[in-house]
Amino acid sequence: MNYFWDLFLGGITRGSIYALIALGYTMVYGILELINFAHGEIYMIGAFTALIVASVLTMHGLTGVAVLILATIVAVFYAAAYGFSVEKIAYKPLRQAPRLSPLISAIGMSIFLQNYVLLAQTSDFLPFPNLLQDVLLPEAISGWIAPSEFIIIFTAAVLMIGLTLILKFTKMGKAMRAVAQDREMAMLLGINVNRIISRTFIIGSALAAIGGVLIASHVGRINFYIGFGAGIKAFTAAVLGGIGSIPGAMLGGLVLGLTESFATGYISSDYENVFAFALLILILIFKPEGILGRSSQQKV
Amino acid sequence: MLKLIDVETCYGNIRALKGISLNVAEGEIVSLIGANGAGKTTTLMTISGLVPISSGQIFFNNKRIEKTDPDKIVAAGISQAPEGRRIFPGLSVLENLEMGAFLRADQREIRKDMDYIFDLFPLLNKRRHQAGGTLSGGEQQMLAISRALMARPKLLLLDEPSLGLSPLMTNQIFEMIKKINSEQHMTIFLVEQNAYLALKLSHRGYVMENGFITLEGQAAALLTDNNVKKAYLGI
Numbered sequence: 001m002n003y004f005w006d007l008f009l010g011g012i013t014r015g016s017i018y019a020l021i022a023l024g025y026t027m028v029y030g031i032l033e034l035i036n037f038a039h040g041e042i043y044m045i046g047a048f049t050a051l052i053v054a055s056v057l058t059m060h061g062l063t064g065v066a067v068l069i070l071a072t073i074v075a076v077f078y079a080a081a082y083g084f085s086v087e088k089i090a091y092k093p094l095r096q097a098p099r100l101s102p103l104i105s106a107i108g109m110s111i112f113l114q115n116y117v118l119l120a121q122t123s124d125f126l127p128f129p130n131l132l133q134d135v136l137l138p139e140a141i142s143g144w145i146a147p148s149e150f151i152i153i154f155t156a157a158v159l160m161i162g163l164t165l166i167l168k169f170t171k172m173g174k175a176m177r178a179v180a181q182d183r184e185m186a187m188l189l190g191i192n193v194n195r196i197i198s199r200t201f202i203i204g205s206a207l208a209a210i211g212g213v214l215i216a217s218h219v220g221r222i223n224f225y226i227g228f229g230a231g232i233k234a235f236t237a238a239v240l241g242g243i244g245s246i247p248g249a250m251l252g253g254l255v256l257g258l259t260e261s262f263a264t265g266y267i268s269s270d271y272e273n274v275f276a277f278a279l280l281i282l283i284l285i286f287k288p289e290g291i292l293g294r295s296s297q298q299k300v
Numbered sequence: 301m302l303k304l305i306d307v308e309t310c311y312g313n314i315r316a317l318k319g320i321s322l323n324v325a326e327g328e329i330v331s332l333i334g335a336n337g338a339g340k341t342t343t344l345m346t347i348s349g350l351v352p353i354s355s356g357q358i359f360f361n362n363k364r365i366e367k368t369d370p371d372k373i374v375a376a377g378i379s380q381a382p383e384g385r386r387i388f389p390g391l392s393v394l395e396n397l398e399m400g401a402f403l404r405a406d407q408r409e410i411r412k413d414m415d416y417i418f419d420l421f422p423l424l425n426k427r428r429h430q431a432g433g434t435l436s437g438g439e440q441q442m443l444a445i446s447r448a449l450m451a452r453p454k455l456l457l458l459d460e461p462s463l464g465l466s467p468l469m470t471n472q473i474f475e476m477i478k479k480i481n482s483e484q485h486m487t488i489f490l491v492e493q494n495a496y497l498a499l500k501l502s503h504r505g506y507v508m509e510n511g512f513i514t515l516e517g518q519a520a521a522l523l524t525d526n527n528v529k530k531a532y533l534g535i
Contacts, residue, residue: 171398178388178399185386188348190374190403190451 007265008258013149013218015257016156020211021234022241022249023163024083024204030180030244031200033099037106038086039208040231041113044224046079046209047216048117051128058129068131068217075209082113083205084198092194110228117224125223128216152214159207160250167246176200180244236280242293251291255279301326301487302347302378302455307356307366309339309346316342318511319356324455324489329481331490331498331519333532334508340491341383343508344457347489348380349373360455375403377454383463383491385444389433393424396432396443400450410450417446420476438469445476449486456480459491470494474501495532499523507532 021043028036050071057067090109094102132148141150167173179186179196187193215230216222233256241252256276263275283290302324309317316339324330332340345351347358349370358366365373379400388396397417401410418425421442427435435443441461448456461477462470474497480486492498499505499519507515507528515528522528 171402174391174395174398175402177391178395181388181390182386184350185382185388186399187350187370188374188380188382188386189399189447190371190379191399192369192371 003265007261009145009149009153010265011258011261012254013152013257014261015237015254016153017211017215017230017253018234018237018256019250019253020156020159020207021230022238022253023160023246024208025235025238026241026243026246026249027176027200027204029238030246031176031183031197032091032102034091034102035106035235036086036091036201036204037103037231038090038109038113039083039204040227040229040234041110041117042079042083042086042205042227043208043212043230043234044117044222044227045082045113045212046075046205047128047212047222047226048121048224049078049209050075050131050213050216051126051222054129054131064134067129068134068213071131072210072213075213076206079205079209079212080202083201083208086113087198087201092197110231114224114227121224123224125221128220128222130220131217132214148218152218155210155214159210163203163207164246172196172199233276236276239290240280240283242290245290245292245294248290248292255291301361302489303357303359304343304347305357305359307343307346307358308354309342309351310354311342311351315354316511317346320508320511320513322506322513322516324487326454326487327481327485328504329477329488329490329502331492331502331505332508333492333495333498333505333528335532336493338508339511340508341459344380344382344459344489344491347373347457348378371403374451374453377452378457379448379451379453379455380457381441381444381448381459381461383459385437385440385463387432387435387440387443387447389431391432392429393432393435393443394428396447397450400447401452403451409452413450413452417449420479421446437464438466438473441465441469441473442476445473445480449480453486455487455489457489457491460493461490462492462494462497470497477501495528496523499528 024039025036028034053071053074054067057070086109090105091102094105132151135147135151137147137150167177175191175196179191179193183193237252237256238249240256241248259279260272260276264272304320304322306319306321307317308315308319320343332343334340342351346353349368353366357364360376360378365376388399397414404410423439424442424446427439432443461473465473477488478501481488490498490502499522502519505519505522506513
């Protein structure tokens with residue numbers, strides 16, 4: 001039972017990170033019908049920024065939770081700026097182009113960002129300080145769950161609830177949903193669609209950056225290539241849950257995380273990816289629109 | 301109030317509008333009638349700034365707007381209830397109306413306008429928390445017009461409000477359009493295939509064919525015009 005519980009928590013932890021990144025994919029897809037392949041790189045850049053900031057702060061004698069919080073804040077702003085710029089440079093000029101063009105542009109952006117970090121930093125794995133261990137938790141919590149797991153799950157839950165509330169109740173959130181449902185109609189109502197798209201990229205990038213900082217602290221090392229793997233997994237989670245659906249991305253992330261965790265624990269860690277992608281194939285065969293996705297409606 | 305001079309609009313190589321001129325004065329209901337594919341919807345989309353103009357000028361309250369962004373055009377006072385209604389299916393009735401008032405910040409006045417609309421269309425009030433996509437065609441049309449009104453426009457553009465509605469519902473909608481015009485002194489530019497209903501409601505009318513305006517005049521005169529009768533009224 002204890003083993004099961006460990007695997008369960010590990011799966012939820014992993015799934016929370018997938019969900020945070022998957023939200024960026026699904027929100028952008030909802031509005032632009034574009035798979036933003038550079039999204040994984042934004043996550044990686046977030047982790048790198050946090051590493052640099054944390055190293056600098058530690059050198060200046062700062063320790064503990066302050067480093068974690070400052071590093072996360074800087075990473076969020078930095079990643080948001082990257083996400084914003086990627087959209088302006090690689091996707092906005094192609095708004096009227098055939099759908100394949102921005103997709104190619106996204107892949108190009110992904111490769112560019114990977115190599116940019118490779119050249120600017122290094123191709124080796126860099127150790128990432130465990131910033132989460134400095135957070136002190138009450139005995140009641142740390143008794144049944146590892147602190148870093150708890151922080152990851154808790155933070156992800158807060159962020160996802162926050163995002164849901166923003167989309168549901170704020171004017172900007174409603175406008176985002178309106179743009180996703182009918183972009184042209186939104187324009188006819190005076191909604192500045194370009195601004196809404198920019199904000200979507202900023203929010204998605206910020207969430208990915210937080211995911212990057214959390215998982216990097218948890219795992220303990222990063223390199224320029226982590227965005228690719230995490231990106232593919234998060235994209236799988238988004239498709240699993242139903243791409244374009246916000247709750248779908250959250251659920252898809254958790255389902256994928258749990259599947260991987262249990263497959264690793266009960267069968268073999270060699271099969272982690274096999275099970276993740278087998279799950280995706282099964283979903284695509286039996287419920288192509290995803291767990292919570294709606295079958296695509298033909299526009300009249 | 302609204303004046304189009306020699307407006308041309310192209311989709312790629314196809315000229316959809318081949319130099320049309322028309323005007324709408326304050327307080328009027330003006331209708332634009334014509335067959336499918338004549339360029340009526342393109343005319344409205346060009347005015348709203350969603351389709352780029354190729355040449356010509358559009359004046360709104362003596363300011364040129366043909367190169368203005370769509371959101372600035374709404375802010376200037378033109379709002380549109382487009383063809384096919386285009387209600388946001390996943391947003392509630394209330395949220396659809398809020399989106400109509402997107403550019404406004406005067407919460408109290410927005411509330412007041414919503415009350416007016418729920419007064420005008422009590423059916424919408426009953427369904428205020430229901431998703432827009434679950435409404436019937438007639439209800440969606442009411443919502444589309446209401447949503448456009450929420451911007452507090454000076455000029456309301458309506459594209460085929462009778463499309464796909466029963467004759468009874470169509471009459472109801474047209475009664476409402478008349479009421480909005482007379483009660484709120486709303487200027488209305490109406491595009492319709494149902495020429496008879498449109499002309500009966502309007503003060504003036506334009507007839508469009510293949511991207512040209514072929515006929516214009518007082519609505520009453522157009523209703524008795526032999527060419528209009530033959531081509532659009534089926535009499």
